[in-house]
Amino acid sequence: MKYKAFDAADLAALRAICGEGRVTARDDIGEDFCHDELGGTFSRPDARVRVTSTAEISAVMKYAWGHDIPVTVRGSGTGLVGGAVPLEGGILLDTSMMTKIVELDERNMTLTLEPGVLLMDVAKFAEEHGFLYPPDPGEKTATIGGNISTNAGGMRAVKYGVTRDYVRGLEVVLPNGDVIELGGKVVKNSSGYSLKDLIVGSEGTLGIVARATLRLLPLPKYKISLLVPFPDLESAVNAVPEVIRSASVPTAVEFMERDVILAAEEFQARKFPDNSADAYLLLTFDGASREEVELAYETAAKTCLAAGASDALISDTQERNEAIWSARGAFLEAIKASTTEMDECDVVVPRSRVAEFILYSREVQRRRNIRIRSFGHAGDGNLHIYVLRDALGEGEWKAKLAEAFGDLYAKARELRGQVSGEHGIGYAKKAFFEESASPEALALMRGIKAVFDPKGILNPHKVV
Amino acid sequence: MKILVCIKQVPGTTQVEIDRETGTLKRDGVPAKMNPFDLYALETAMRIKAKAGDGSEVAVLTMGPPQCEAVVREAFMMGADRGAILSDRAFGGADVLMTSFTLAKGVAKTGPYDVIVCGRQTTDGDTAQVGPEMAEWLGIPHVANVKSIDRVGAGSIDVTVDLPDCEIAERVPFPCLISVEKGIFEPRLPSYRLKCATAGREIAWLRLADLDDTDPKHYGLNGSPTQVKRIFPPESHVERVALEGDDKAKAARLADILDERKFLR
Numbered sequence: 001m002k003y004k005a006f007d008a009a010d011l012a013a014l015r016a017i018c019g020e021g022r023v024t025a026r027d028d029i030g031e032d033f034c035h036d037e038l039g040g041t042f043s044r045p046d047a048r049v050r051v052t053s054t055a056e057i058s059a060v061m062k063y064a065w066g067h068d069i070p071v072t073v074r075g076s077g078t079g080l081v082g083g084a085v086p087l088e089g090g091i092l093l094d095t096s097m098m099t100k101i102v103e104l105d106e107r108n109m110t111l112t113l114e115p116g117v118l119l120m121d122v123a124k125f126a127e128e129h130g131f132l133y134p135p136d137p138g139e140k141t142a143t144i145g146g147n148i149s150t151n152a153g154g155m156r157a158v159k160y161g162v163t164r165d166y167v168r169g170l171e172v173v174l175p176n177g178d179v180i181e182l183g184g185k186v187v188k189n190s191s192g193y194s195l196k197d198l199i200v201g202s203e204g205t206l207g208i209v210a211r212a213t214l215r216l217l218p219l220p221k222y223k224i225s226l227l228v229p230f231p232d233l234e235s236a237v238n239a240v241p242e243v244i245r246s247a248s249v250p251t252a253v254e255f256m257e258r259d260v261i262l263a264a265e266e267f268q269a270r271k272f273p274d275n276s277a278d279a280y281l282l283l284t285f286d287g288a289s290r291e292e293v294e295l296a297y298e299t300a301a302k303t304c305l306a307a308g309a310s311d312a313l314i315s316d317t318q319e320r321n322e323a324i325w326s327a328r329g330a331f332l333e334a335i336k337a338s339t340t341e342m343d344e345c346d347v348v349v350p351r352s353r354v355a356e357f358i359l360y361s362r363e364v365q366r367r368r369n370i371r372i373r374s375f376g377h378a379g380d381g382n383l384h385i386y387v388l389r390d391a392l393g394e395g396e397w398k399a400k401l402a403e404a405f406g407d408l409y410a411k412a413r414e415l416r417g418q419v420s421g422e423h424g425i426g427y428a429k430k431a432f433f434e435e436s437a438s439p440e441a442l443a444l445m446r447g448i449k450a451v452f453d454p455k456g457i458l459n460p461h462k463v464v
Numbered sequence: 465m466k467i468l469v470c471i472k473q474v475p476g477t478t479q480v481e482i483d484r485e486t487g488t489l490k491r492d493g494v495p496a497k498m499n500p501f502d503l504y505a506l507e508t509a510m511r512i513k514a515k516a517g518d519g520s521e522v523a524v525l526t527m528g529p530p531q532c533e534a535v536v537r538e539a540f541m542m543g544a545d546r547g548a549i550l551s552d553r554a555f556g557g558a559d560v561l562m563t564s565f566t567l568a569k570g571v572a573k574t575g576p577y578d579v580i581v582c583g584r585q586t587t588d589g590d591t592a593q594v595g596p597e598m599a600e601w602l603g604i605p606h607v608a609n610v611k612s613i614d615r616v617g618a619g620s621i622d623v624t625v626d627l628p629d630c631e632i633a634e635r636v637p638f639p640c641l642i643s644v645e646k647g648i649f650e651p652r653l654p655s656y657r658l659k660c661a662t663a664g665r666e667i668a669w670l671r672l673a674d675l676d677d678t679d680p681k682h683y684g685l686n687g688s689p690t691q692v693k694r695i696f697p698p699e700s701h702v703e704r705v706a707l708e709g710d711d712k713a714k715a716a717r718l719a720d721i722l723d724e725r726k727f728l729r
Contacts (some may be wrong), residue, residue: 029619134598226656227653270650270651271650272650273650273651273652273653274652274653304657305657311656312655312656313654313655313656313657314653314654314659315654316497316655317476317498319500319503322653323650323651
């Protein structure tokens with residue numbers, strides 16, 4: 001696709017749609033809007049447009065469609081694969097001002113809102129009204145629009161599933177500016193292809209989410225975490241399928257290793273409640289009554305002890321949960337602080353192969369002589385594996401990173417895993433995705449993209 | 465070495481109603497937990513026990529209605545070796561003075577101890593006075609604001625005391641009482657293994673009749689000199705400071721403020 005060169009007339013037209021103050025010209029756009037959270041991909045937009053309504057998004061898209069201007073949607077910019085980076089310049093359509101919570105429908109248990117509402121505000125609003133919005137990705141300052149676009153997962157996926165499972169309806173602006181409604185407040189829907197589910201996880205390449213209706217659950221009143229020390233990582237992770245099969249499904253199953261915990265202790269200047277073991281599982285249970293939760297955790301504790309755990313430590317108060325989860329929340333920043341630069345692999349493998357994959361990542365660390373750290377969602381097989389640059393020079397870093405990633409993605413394929421569990425493909429993981437997906441599947445995806453966006457103006461060069 | 469930790473069951477949330485007549489907290493039907501400050505006291509006791517070596521033990525003592533057994537069981541799950549509960553209607557409604565008096569009677573009954581460890585304060589009473597007052601009733605030395613345990617000897621303990629403008633290193637002879645600061649150690653979590661192992665462990669229940677002073681006028685609401693005159697929500701205000709000047713001056717001033725408030729070490 002050949003795009004039109006963005007000029008002063010385009011800027012004026014956008015300003016006529018959105019007003020002077022909400023359209024920023026290329027030279028006045030800060031660096032922050034040229035990359036996302038991981039920072040590997042950098043490109044400056046010609047204009048940053050802060051939209052405030054579906055009508056405005058539609059008007060901007062109509063203009064862009066008519067003038068062949070590429071458009072990239074951006075929420076908070078907390079993505080990790082370059083998905084919100086405008087590779088062809090053009091318009092950066094920023095939804096961060098669309099923060100209205102439109103309706104809480106208590107009878108249908110749905111929440112309708114605009115795409116710029118932050119995940120933490122969605123969770124808080126739901127809880128204040130006695131509901132739970134289950135998806136719980138670590139990045140709470142992400143927008144709900146971004147979460148929908150990447151089909152974000154998070155720690156509670158083991159029990160509750162991922163974002164797609166909680167999107168009931170969407171209002172979507174198509175690349176040509178048309179506005180369509182998909183899904184609704186209905187619980188079941190067998191009416192044709194599920195376009196709503198196709199938009200979820202499409203990373204802003206098919207349409208723009210202008211409004212979403214989310215499904216809520218009743219808020220579980222009781223929550224307890226178990227911190228389970230194991231002599232080594234292998235026995236810890238191998239216990240996970242047993243735990244999940246036992247009577248009550250935990251909401252989260254995280255694994256963590258001593259060196260990552262030590263890094264978090266140093267980073268936070270606060271001790272972790274236990275440091276007796278090399279590896280830990282962190283299990284969380286929720287439920288409507290104390291009895292229900294106690295029964296659940298006791299069953300899991302027994303299963304873990306039988307699988308070689310040295311104990312099962314109980315975290316049942318706000319203070320205790322805070323001590324554990326603040327460390328868990330600091331892992332990423334602690335690893336980041338321990339090195340000069342890093343890149344992440346967000347593969348997902350079948351639950352039964354998690355231990356094998358992590359042990360393999362250690363082998364890669366040895367073989368490629370590069371530091372690799374990991375922690376993550378043992379319960380759903382989604383691993384976050386960080387390759388760290390440390391003191392390597394630019395050339396050596398790039399070469400070693402490519403080798404290590406090559407090894408890791410090849411292993412994930414071998415174990416019948418997928419390239420991304422929750423971050424998406426964006427731009428950064430495209431090459432790995434193309435290697436991993438079948439040519440037939442890729443052709444179908446490209447076909448779908450062409451149907452939605454025949455001019456290819458929406459988020460060019462992403463996903464497929 | 466015999467170590468005692470005084471613990472208390474407190475409301476699990478801050479949403480607690482107050483009895484307008486007596487000025488005491490309505491605890492019935494409210495989810496409860498161990499006073500968070502006591503977790504640090506219990507952890508400190510476990511560390512002292514580990515340093516003191518074989519034959520040492522950690523006991524816990526609490527006072528409250530029968531349901532406060534839960535915090536003693538929880539202390540067992542964190543490693544305490546034995547527990548006692550002061551529970552009698554006559555003890556109800558006690559103010560700081562009567563609480564410390566009753567606890568002192570409990571100590572006399574279940575002791576002797578080399579070291580008594582208390583948390584800094586409770587999250588419901590918030591006075592931070594019960595520990596020191598108890599030591600006064602017992603006639604033993606006491607040190608509050610303890611931020612670290614530096615040495616555990618055969619007849620004394622070395623501690624560092626955190627005061628607003630200085631720190632003091634103290635050697636305190638046994639028997640003694642120390643009140644420890646939040647954060648002295650990161651408290652361990654209750655263990656499921658210990659939960660199973662201590663489920664049937666007996667707890668000593670102490671009623672008024674078991675103490676050496678059995679006059680009910682010396683306990684509870686009756687014995688408390690504190691009279692609640694009025695109850696009102698505390699005033700709160702948020703202080704905002706705007707820094708003036710260029711970036712360098714503002715940064716320097718900010719660093720000073722953080723330093724004054726001990727955020728920089």
